[in-house]
Amino acid sequence: MADPRGFLTTPQQHPERRPVTERVQDWKEVYKPGGLLPIISKQAGRCMDCGIPFCHNGCPLGNIIPEWNDLVWKGDWEGASERLHATNNFPEFTGRLCPAPCETACVLGINQPPVTIKNVEVAIIDRAWEDGTVKPLPPERLSGRTVAVIGSGPSGLAAAQQLTRAGHTVAVYERADRIGGLLRYGIPEFKMEKRHLNRRIEQMRAEGTKFRPGMHIGVDLTGDALLARYDAIVLAVGSTKARDLEVPGRDLAGVHQAMDYLPYANKTCEGDYLTAPIDAFGKHVVVIGGGDTGADCLGTATRQGAASVTQLEIMPRPTDERPGHQPWPTYPMIFRVSSAHEENGERVYAVSTTEFVGDDNGRVQALKLTEVRFEGGRPVPVEGTEREIPADLVLLAMGFVGPERGNGLIDQLGLALDERGNIARDAEYATNVPGVFVAGDAGRGQSLIVWAIAEGRSAASSVDAYLSGASTLPKPIPPTARQVTV
Numbered sequence: 001m002a003d004p005r006g007f008l009t010t011p012q013q014h015p016e017r018r019p020v021t022e023r024v025q026d027w028k029e030v031y032k033p034g035g036l037l038p039i040i041s042k043q044a045g046r047c048m049d050c051g052i053p054f055c056h057n058g059c060p061l062g063n064i065i066p067e068w069n070d071l072v073w074k075g076d077w078e079g080a081s082e083r084l085h086a087t088n089n090f091p092e093f094t095g096r097l098c099p100a101p102c103e104t105a106c107v108l109g110i111n112q113p114p115v116t117i118k119n120v121e122v123a124i125i126d127r128a129w130e131d132g133t134v135k136p137l138p139p140e141r142l143s144g145r146t147v148a149v150i151g152s153g154p155s156g157l158a159a160a161q162q163l164t165r166a167g168h169t170v171a172v173y174e175r176a177d178r179i180g181g182l183l184r185y186g187i188p189e190f191k192m193e194k195r196h197l198n199r200r201i202e203q204m205r206a207e208g209t210k211f212r213p214g215m216h217i218g219v220d221l222t223g224d225a226l227l228a229r230y231d232a233i234v235l236a237v238g239s240t241k242a243r244d245l246e247v248p249g250r251d252l253a254g255v256h257q258a259m260d261y262l263p264y265a266n267k268t269c270e271g272d273y274l275t276a277p278i279d280a281f282g283k284h285v286v287v288i289g290g291g292d293t294g295a296d297c298l299g300t301a302t303r304q305g306a307a308s309v310t311q312l313e314i315m316p317r318p319t320d321e322r323p324g325h326q327p328w329p330t331y332p333m334i335f336r337v338s339s340a341h342e343e344n345g346e347r348v349y350a351v352s353t354t355e356f357v358g359d360d361n362g363r364v365q366a367l368k369l370t371e372v373r374f375e376g377g378r379p380v381p382v383e384g385t386e387r388e389i390p391a392d393l394v395l396l397a398m399g400f401v402g403p404e405r406g407n408g409l410i411d412q413l414g415l416a417l418d419e420r421g422n423i424a425r426d427a428e429y430a431t432n433v434p435g436v437f438v439a440g441d442a443g444r445g446q447s448l449i450v451w452a453i454a455e456g457r458s459a460a461s462s463v464d465a466y467l468s469g470a471s472t473l474p475k476p477i478p479p480t481a482r483q484v485t486v
């Protein structure tokens with residue numbers, strides 16, 4: 001156990017974020033560099049090494065959290081890194097980006113602020129990279145079997161790394177010009193600097209994984225060609241079909257899907273553009289959707305110099321504390337303030353957009369909305385509350401409804417879909433086509449990085465067993481596992 005009295009003597013402490021006035025001038029991560037190491041050992045010491053560590057249940061990866069808390073408290077950083085990597089290929093991604101369901105499940109959280117598990121995780125991995133203990137782990141021998149992974153987001157990368165290390169020859173195909181999926185084009189630099197991603201890709205290359213960016217499977221290479229060329233295929237194509245808002249004025253210039261906007265900002269940070277082709281400078285920006293993608297639009301528009309940013313959400317404002325009907329250890333719906341919300345913008349709840357209003361040139365200039373109340377779970381407009389707000393740039397961030405159709409891949413391979421439009425799979429992550437497996441958001445629906453990594457690891461185990469007859473690769477979750485919510 002870490003410090004036996006730590007949870008009694010040490011209050012919860014987070015590292016400091018850089019001042020808002022400073023950080024909105026650049027795209028670097030919001031935390032002060034080096035702010036974590038001086039506090040983290042004592043924070044890890046708050047862990048009670050519970051008899052039944054519910055943090056394990058909160059995390060789909062099954063991270064062995066009490067063990068690494070103990071090792072950090074004792075100063076054994078290399079041991080902590082080894083334990084961390086036993087269950088997670090990419091702790092620097094989850095340590096920065098995960099909403100940390102492990103923390104809402106932490107037993108200490110019943111009557112105190114929980115252990116800051118995610119901060120311990122990121123401190124371990126950042127230090128491991130600095131100390132040079134993260135090394136490529138190439139396989140000792142090759143199996144002679146080949147695997148194509150389609151999609152290079154966290155699920156595809158996790159599956160590829162596991163299968164490469166198991167000795168299979170793996171190529172990752174990605175339609176975008178760079179590898180990384182939403183980690184690359186979606187998640188802004190200020191949440192995770194891409195150098196962390198680049199470093200992992202280099203490690204994977206050194207282990208033997210091949211990367212093929214700029215290859216749109218279904219278009220540049222057909223499903224049949226792929227089946228003929230590889231012994232197994234892992235589809236990790238994400239849930240990229242965005243939910244739309246069919247109201248009058250939807251086709252006006254200046255109304256965009258969030259995922260048409262955010263990748264341009266990522267590409268500008270990469271040096272591809274001087275100014276993003278869709279840019280918020282000087283504009284009144286309205287983001288429709290109160291979730292994380294919306295917050296990413298907010299933070300991006302702030303850094304681009306928007307005149308104002310308003311984030312609209314159809315649901316009522318959540319409560320600040322856990323509501324009684326969402327008790328520990330569930331992942332609760334509470335009012336969360338992301339770094340982007342701290343910086344700028346107004347959040348408006350319980351409103352619905354009824355129309356986009358254009359100018360004479362067909363450009364959006366305003367948005368009409370109405371307040372709503374909920375009756376039988378459905379939003380109903382409140383009479384007399386309709387109003388208009390200025391909007392020169394509207395960003396739709398209302399979630400995703402499944403993998404894209406119409407690019408040939410699903411039809412070419414003859415894949416069955418489930419009732420929600422995701423690629424159907426059995427308990428082994430296998431689709432209806434022999435040798436073709438599916439992992440991540442493409443099979444699960446829109447989710448989180450931690451679930452994508454857990455799925456990639458689990459699918460890799462199934463693929464390994466399919467190719468080799470049996471597998472010793474870990475399989476943290478079945479495809480049906482879900483977050484504990486109410």
Ligand SMILES: Cc1cc2nc3c(=O)[nH]c(=O)nc-3n(C[C@H](O)[C@H](O)[C@H](O)COP(=O)(O)OP(=O)(O)OC[C@H]3O[C@@H](n4cnc5c(N)ncnc54)[C@H](O)[C@@H]3O)c2cc1C
Binds near residue numbers: 099217238292296
């Ligand atoms: C803006 C945004 C911010 C987010 N922020 C967070 C966060 O902070 N924390 C968190 O936990 N989760 C976050 N998420 C969710 C998280 O990013 C996803 O759940 C996760 O990336 C899913 O991983 P994946 O590997 O299944 O798919 P993706 O990351 O979506 O990757 C799929 C890849 O497949 C490629 N592809 C698709 N079709 C083809 C084809 N036919 N041929 C070749 N390539 C193809 C796509 O180009 C894409 O690169 C966010 C999502 C969005 C949209």
Ligand code: SF4
Binds near residue numbers: 048
């Ligand atoms: S539930 Fe919290 S206190 Fe208990 S072992 Fe896990 S991190 Fe430590």
